[in-house]
Amino acid sequence: MKALSILGAGCVTALGREWNTVWEKIRAGESPVPETLQGPGCVEPVGVYKTALPDIPPAAGARLRRSGSISYFACAAAADAVREAGPLPAARTALVFATSDGSVSYTRRFYEEVAARGAGSPLLFPETVYNAPASHVAAMLGLDGVVLTLVNDATAGMDALATASEILGSGTADRCLVVAAEELDWITCEGYRRWKMTASGAGFAHGAVLSEGAVALVLGPPSSAHVQISRVHPGRTPRRHSPGGQTVRHVLGELADGATPDLAVLSSSGTRSGILEESFVRECFPRARSLSPKRFAGEAFAASSLLQCLCAREELKRPGTAIVPVLGWSGQVGGALLTSGGFRSSRG
Amino acid sequence: MGIAQSDPMPPFPPARPVVTGLGCVSPLGWDVPSTAGALKAGRDGISAVRLFPVDTFHSRTAGQVAPEFETVCEGLHLASGGWSRAAKFVFAAMHEGLASRPGFVPEIVVAGTTSGGMDFGETFFRGLSAGMPPRTARRWVRGYMPHQAVIDAMEIFGFDAPVRVVSNACSSGTNALCLAAGLVRGGRVKRAMALGFDALAELVFAGFDCLRASTTEKCRPFDSARTGLALGEGAACFLIEALDDVPRGAVRAAVAGWGFANDNHHLTQPEPSGTGPRLSMQRALADAGWVADDVDYINAHGTGTPFNDSSEAAAIRSVCPSAPVSSTKGMTGHALGAAGAIEAAFCILAMEEGFLPPNINLRETDSGLDIVANTARPARPSRVLSNSFGFGGSNATVLLEKLS
Numbered sequence: 190m191k192a193l194s195i196l197g198a199g200c201v202t203a204l205g206r207e208w209n210t211v212w213e214k215i216r217a218g219e220s221p222v223p224e225t226l227q228g229p230g231c232v233e234p235v236g237v238y239k240t241a242l243p244d245i246p247p248a249a250g251a252r253l254r255r256s257g258s259i260s261y262f263a264c265a266a267a268a269d270a271v272r273e274a275g276p277l278p279a280a281r282t283a284l285v286f287a288t289s290d291g292s293v294s295y296t297r298r299f300y301e302e303v304a305a306r307g308a309g310s311p312l313l314f315p316e317t318v319y320n321a322p323a324s325h326v327a328a329m330l331g332l333d334g335v336v337l338t339l340v341n342d343a344t345a346g347m348d349a350l351a352t353a354s355e356i357l358g359s360g361t362a363d364r365c366l367v368v369a370a371e372e373l374d375w376i377t378c379e380g381y382r383r384w385k386m387t388a389s390g391a392g393f394a395h396g397a398v399l400s401e402g403a404v405a406l407v408l409g410p411p412s413s414a415h416v417q418i419s420r421v422h423p424g425r426t427p428r429r430h431s432p433g434g435q436t437v438r439h440v441l442g443e444l445a446d447g448a449t450p451d452l453a454v455l456s457s458s459g460t461r462s463g464i465l466e467e468s469f470v471r472e473c474f475p476r477a478r479s480l481s482p483k484r485f486a487g488e489a490f491a492a493s494s495l496l497q498c499l500c501a502r503e504e505l506k507r508p509g510t511a512i513v514p515v516l517g518w519s520g521q522v523g524g525a526l527l528t529s530g531g532f533r534s535s536r537g
Numbered sequence: 538m539g540i541a542q543s544d545p546m547p548p549f550p551p552a553r554p555v556v557t558g559l560g561c562v563s564p565l566g567w568d569v570p571s572t573a574g575a576l577k578a579g580r581d582g583i584s585a586v587r588l589f590p591v592d593t594f595h596s597r598t599a600g601q602v603a604p605e606f607e608t609v610c611e612g613l614h615l616a617s618g619g620w621s622r623a624a625k626f627v628f629a630a631m632h633e634g635l636a637s638r639p640g641f642v643p644e645i646v647v648a649g650t651t652s653g654g655m656d657f658g659e660t661f662f663r664g665l666s667a668g669m670p671p672r673t674a675r676r677w678v679r680g681y682m683p684h685q686a687v688i689d690a691m692e693i694f695g696f697d698a699p700v701r702v703v704s705n706a707c708s709s710g711t712n713a714l715c716l717a718a719g720l721v722r723g724g725r726v727k728r729a730m731a732l733g734f735d736a737l738a739e740l741v742f743a744g745f746d747c748l749r750a751s752t753t754e755k756c757r758p759f760d761s762a763r764t765g766l767a768l769g770e771g772a773a774c775f776l777i778e779a780l781d782d783v784p785r786g787a788v789r790a791a792v793a794g795w796g797f798a799n800d801n802h803h804l805t806q807p808e809p810s811g812t813g814p815r816l817s818m819q820r821a822l823a824d825a826g827w828v829a830d831d832v833d834y835i836n837a838h839g840t841g842t843p844f845n846d847s848s849e850a851a852a853i854r855s856v857c858p859s860a861p862v863s864s865t866k867g868m869t870g871h872a873l874g875a876a877g878a879i880e881a882a883f884c885i886l887a888m889e890e891g892f893l894p895p896n897i898n899l900r901e902t903d904s905g906l907d908i909v910a911n912t913a914r915p916a917r918p919s920r921v922l923s924n925s926f927g928f929g930g931s932n933a934t935v936l937l938e939k940l941s
Contacts, residue, residue: 300659303740320706348701352716425697519679
């Protein structure tokens, strides 16, 4: 793959929007105050970390007046990333947007209307498509080239990084803005609760606290002045009857390719697969320090996988190597390897 | 496909991606041979919707895969009946594609879809109020996710590979085909599979109905008095390899080039002068090194809505004014994320069997284009262009070529 430099970053999370604050809270193990979501027909509430709706640039304002929170998160994070990276060459900038659940709130509300009265609102339906947030980001920044939306479990973020590498490698663009975003709604909370993935369900010991928000990265060609994403594994699904952990070890081995990471930024969010991930990483990289940001920031799928990369980037202000494994809830395993000779971001 | 820093340098000149296997399920047929016959005959595949109640909607018709399709699924010996309708389309198209090229094992699957397993999401929502058992809920939640159908299909057919799902609304199928071809062209993989799939779902049907984009009569792309689209469904599967790696007899068509463009006009309406479609077509021609006169046939996006067809016609007039054009959506309906893939399959069939697919239900056109009206036109197209556009201002064009 063509290595990528992280030229700018932005995030909107339940821990805040200003990166230094977010990072301090992750380092301190400080979580947001949980709230609960519960819809009709749901037998118990689900605890979540909600994210405040961010201020957005005026350029996005008119387009977003009828959109869901996921588009606000995406536009705000993208604007912050571009601010750090500097002006983008619009005609030579691609946008790759990643999500797991997409505009789920409008989708649920629209179908609620259809189920109740046999018709839905034309104000809601257009925002239900997975690529609505990408469309708003592209319009805000005036991007008219390659604009793609990728959907997957948490490995969608890795799909997006791999796609960005391919786009830059093909010469189609000089910059790639990768944005990953999620929003909460009671319908997905109830779905994941019944899937036994959330922490608040009865009858099981482990589980995640769901969250929402967005992370954006401006990526460019390799440069020694920036942290690099040296390798990306976009995800592989273990065969149902393959020996336990074989795929995880395989992906970790491919990512490291003989390197000895100093740090592992894990995708563990409290589920059973997260516990397995921790044990595999300890087995493969016994000397690597580990960090699990989702334990504090919550599980926001594609956005969380890029938040892992942001944490790795922060730690790589000192020279080193960080591995970022991502185990998705659909069973896919992917990840990234970040390296640095040391740098200082424009944020200090 | 593990992407690593030590990946080999891209081939120079770039590898030439070719389609070596094909599978297709649509309202016109359950496989490639039956689809080809119906396409050539100009069969109208639109019928009264039977999958869910439509009495509260303005529109009542859609292109649906025939009920007898279930016999195909039985033939696949699927262990469980718990599959979404979209997943069954994926299984059938992938089965036919893989059977057409024995020994093909993809290193990556790139799929395009708009709504994935939406019928499972609807069932989950409705089931909540009915107090459904949690075990069932888990299946519905997983099956709703767009990538799950592909993961399940890989399990059924005995391979595993990275899955990349593009959801760029109605251009998704074309985006997926082009991205898969790009991975082969760039030397990142030797064998890629591209899919486009979508199944008719009540939510989506209600959505287009509330926008008044659906017609209450026939779908008449490029007709002066067109009144809207009919929805459709189906799937298509492409096996893609590098030309130099396969025997010539295995090649069905080359993926000669592609172009993507985003117009930032409106979430659902195209920019009236056709800026996005024009850019995507121009970029595709430049990518392939073709000029306008090289194009023997254009399979238009042609949904039959007043806005789309006028915008697309303006773009075609400015880029390829003399090429014969048809929209096949009058026969199939608009299969959303599957449409681009199905229509690319139609283009390959047209080149293989020597005809231009008809634009049915046309009475009089205001497009200013050479529309292949109502009946198939005998021809020997060897270079064709297929357009797909979608919500969000997403535009994609793929060029396919028959190699002599």
